[in-house]
Amino acid sequence: MEEGAILTLPPGVPRAVFSITDSLAEGGHFFLLSALEASFAFGLRQHISGNPASHVASDIILxxxxxxxxxxxxxxxxxxxxxIRSEKFHIVVSNSKSENSPQLRN
Structure with a gap:
C-alpha cells in the first residue's frame, strides 16, 4: 500500500490497521446487488453470535x-x-401506515 491508497474489502472480512503513522480506517457497508448476499450472511452471523458490530441505520437499509x-x-x-408456502412461511403485506415493509412470518 502506498500513501493515499484505498483498500476495499468485501463484507464480513476480518480487518485490522497497523501503521507507523497516523491512519484512518472507516467501516463500509456494501449496498450493491453483488454484495448483498455477503452483507446479509455477515449480519446473520453477527445476530446469531450475539455480537452486533454493525450500525442500526445500516441494518435498516440492508x-x-x-x-x-x-x-x-x-x-x-x-x-x-x-x-415458500410449502416451507410453512407466510408473507404478510400490510397497507397500514404503521408497518413500512412486508414481514416474513413463520
Missing amino acids: HGLLTHYFLAVMAAHPAIIKE
Missing part, C-alpha cells in the same frame, strides 16, 4: 433492500411463492 429484492424475485418468479 433489510429494506433485501425485502425489495425478495419481493421483486417473487413477482418475477411466482413459483417461488409455492415453495
